[in-house]
Amino acid sequence: MQIKDLFSKKKYATIPTERPKREIPEGLMNKCPKCGNIQYSKELEKNLKVCSSCNYHGRLNARERIAMILDDGIIQEFDEKMESVDPLNFPGYASKLEQQKAKSNLYDSVVSGEGKIGGFPVVIAVMSFDFFSGSMGSVAGEKITRAIELAHLKQLPLIIFSTSGGARMQESIYSLMQMAKTSAALAKFQGNGGLYISVLTDPTTGGVTASFASLGDYNLAEPGALIGFAGRIVIEQTIRQKLPDNFQTAEFNLQHGQLDKVVHRKELRTTIIKLLDMHAPSKGGNE
Amino acid sequence: MMSELPFEKPLSDLKKKITELKSLSNEKGIDFSEEIAILEQRCKQLENEMYQELSPAQKMQLARHHQRPTSLDFIQHIFTDFIELHGDRLFADDLAIVGGLAKFNGKPVTVIGHQRGKDTRDNIARFFGSPHPEGFRKALRLMQQANKFNRPIITFIDTKGAYPGDTAEERGQSEAIARNLREMATFGVPIICVVIGEGGSGGALALGVGNRVLMLENAIYSVISPNGAASILWKDASRADEAAEAMKITANDLLSFEIIEDIIPEPQGGAHRDYTEQSALVAEAIAKHLAELEKMSPTELIEDRYLKFRKIGQFRMAE
Numbered sequence: 001m002q003i004k005d006l007f008s009k010k011k012y013a014t015i016p017t018e019r020p021k022r023e024i025p026e027g028l029m030n031k032c033p034k035c036g037n038i039q040y041s042k043e044l045e046k047n048l049k050v051c052s053s054c055n056y057h058g059r060l061n062a063r064e065r066i067a068m069i070l071d072d073g074i075i076q077e078f079d080e081k082m083e084s085v086d087p088l089n090f091p092g093y094a095s096k097l098e099q100q101k102a103k104s105n106l107y108d109s110v111v112s113g114e115g116k117i118g119g120f121p122v123v124i125a126v127m128s129f130d131f132f133s134g135s136m137g138s139v140a141g142e143k144i145t146r147a148i149e150l151a152h153l154k155q156l157p158l159i160i161f162s163t164s165g166g167a168r169m170q171e172s173i174y175s176l177m178q179m180a181k182t183s184a185a186l187a188k189f190q191g192n193g194g195l196y197i198s199v200l201t202d203p204t205t206g207g208v209t210a211s212f213a214s215l216g217d218y219n220l221a222e223p224g225a226l227i228g229f230a231g232r233i234v235i236e237q238t239i240r241q242k243l244p245d246n247f248q249t250a251e252f253n254l255q256h257g258q259l260d261k262v263v264h265r266k267e268l269r270t271t272i273i274k275l276l277d278m279h280a281p282s283k284g285g286n287e
Numbered sequence: 288m289m290s291e292l293p294f295e296k297p298l299s300d301l302k303k304k305i306t307e308l309k310s311l312s313n314e315k316g317i318d319f320s321e322e323i324a325i326l327e328q329r330c331k332q333l334e335n336e337m338y339q340e341l342s343p344a345q346k347m348q349l350a351r352h353h354q355r356p357t358s359l360d361f362i363q364h365i366f367t368d369f370i371e372l373h374g375d376r377l378f379a380d381d382l383a384i385v386g387g388l389a390k391f392n393g394k395p396v397t398v399i400g401h402q403r404g405k406d407t408r409d410n411i412a413r414f415f416g417s418p419h420p421e422g423f424r425k426a427l428r429l430m431q432q433a434n435k436f437n438r439p440i441i442t443f444i445d446t447k448g449a450y451p452g453d454t455a456e457e458r459g460q461s462e463a464i465a466r467n468l469r470e471m472a473t474f475g476v477p478i479i480c481v482v483i484g485e486g487g488s489g490g491a492l493a494l495g496v497g498n499r500v501l502m503l504e505n506a507i508y509s510v511i512s513p514n515g516a517a518s519i520l521w522k523d524a525s526r527a528d529e530a531a532e533a534m535k536i537t538a539n540d541l542l543s544f545e546i547i548e549d550i551i552p553e554p555q556g557g558a559h560r561d562y563t564e565q566s567a568l569v570a571e572a573i574a575k576h577l578a579e580l581e582k583m584s585p586t587e588l589i590e591d592r593y594l595k596f597r598k599i600g601q602f603r604m605a606e
Contacts (some may be wrong), residue, residue, distance in 0.1 A: 087601035138600035172534040176510040177599040183468035209461035229460040232450035
């Protein structure tokens with residue numbers, strides 16, 4: 001053994017330790033996608049999925065939204081099992097539909113039905129971004145139209161929560177025509193005195209924004225929600241400029257006169273109840 | 288001079304050969320008449336075959352042909368006494384949409400259409416036929432006027448889509464389109480919409496809620512341009528031809544889906560070959576459908592239009 005060997009770097013064997021890894025059990029904690037703040041999932045749920053640090057409004061699926069907004073959930077759901085028939089036989093569409101159904105536990109991107117808010121009976125339709133990015137094809141258009149027609153028939157207020165990536169390209173012209181169909185149904189309903197409250201949530205874009213979502217007697221939105229017609233990338237390519245960060249946010253739309261009010265999720269239910277109360281049939285005045 | 292499309296090259300090559308042969312025959316004094324007759328026969332056959340079996344992608348090229356007649360061309364050929372009216376009374380006059388009063392077969396109508404430019408300068412002024420909100424709002428103002436004075440509304444659809452720009456978003460592009468869709472459902476006058484070139488997305492539909500929607504033989508109509516669909520679906524805009532096929536964008540497709548009521552034939556080789564003949568064919572179709580609609584009362588017209596769009600959609604109940 002030479003003397004320099006005494007100073008050579010020794011190799012150590014690693015022995016696996018029995019100590020449990022300090023990993024966060026899945027589902028217990030949650031990281032805010034906007035500010036990175038880590039909070040308990042239970043706390044986040046209690047806070048209606050709004051980040052306690054930066055106020056980021058997390059996306060809700062249709063079931064979560066309904067649980068949050070209606071008194072006792074949906075009393076009667078309409079056409080729960082309505083599904084697409086792939087009318088154009090579009091390459092890859094049928095399998096994508098199956099995949100989306102499994103992922104979201106829904107048959108398409110709209111859940112609709114009757115329920116109560118603050119005791120007021122309403123017809124409600126809620127879009128779910130977790131099904132096919134909330135895109136509108138024949139099924140979504142038909143379910144929205146039927147909801148409008150039912151509200152018309154029963155003379156009930158109509159509330160639609162929108163969230164959508166836009167048109168369902170795989171249904172091309174059928175998808176486009178749903179914009180006309182839903183808007184025409186609203187013309188009848190609103191022309192007959194019907195009350196329609198539209199709530200635009202993150203994100204609402206394309207053909208949904210350019211039809212029923214923009215046609216509320218009152219257009220509300222959640223803070224920070226992306227609301228617009230064309231996509232940011234397309235616009236940047238067209239005008240060859242970078243767009244500001246706040247472009248197409250709810251606040252941007254409010255500033256440009258496109259919304260009545262931006263409402264924090266915590267106050268959404270009470271705001272809707274107040275609006276419904278303002279339109280409640282008069283009880284005769286001398287109570 | 289008609290500029291040719293890539294798929295038309297074999298035909299023009301053959302035509303060139305015939306011309307060459309003819310001049311050679313003249314120069315050298317040799318009789319090629321037999322050969323020329325054979326070639327001309329083949330040329331005619333090729334032309335017939337080619338234009339009778341156009342693929343969706345080829346129709347897309349014809350629909351976008353820069354020499355294709357525009358709304359103003361049809362207005363000039365089909366109507367008389369056209370008075371163009373400008374502005375939305377809110378912000379500006381959008382040149383991507385033209386409109387005004389005119390007479391059709393002697394009767395006053397309101398006519399509105401998307402307007403592409405005829406050259407680069409014109410195209411820049413008209414945003415290549417892609418309207419801003421003020422364009423849709425001008426159209427709405429003219430339609431409300433037509434409804435008030437009980438005039439039929441004729442619209443020509445020819446746009447890649449609403450203008451995708453920051454200023455358009457700021458001024459409420461979505462709201463402008465949505466409002467047109469809703470309001471067009473309420474008018475008690477006949478509305479006839481003719482897709483003359485490209486019908487792209489909500490920007491097309493915003494002039495498209497009619498009792499009758501007609502398409503020129505080679506016109507296309509889709510929820511997004513095939514180029515846009517290809518780049519979103521497959522991250523590859525160069526696969527537009529494939530998307531054109533898959534999206535079923537042709538007049539024949541849309542007639543079979545009962546989305547449109549009629550197809551207006553085009554001269555062989557496309558609408559740009561003969562403006563006069565094409566305009567006569569469009570006028571004939573408008574006259575036919577207008578005569579039917581003029582028999583209806585305002586209430587019937589509204590209900591007819593509602594039912595037309597109400598029935599569109601394909602779905603089923605899962606087991």
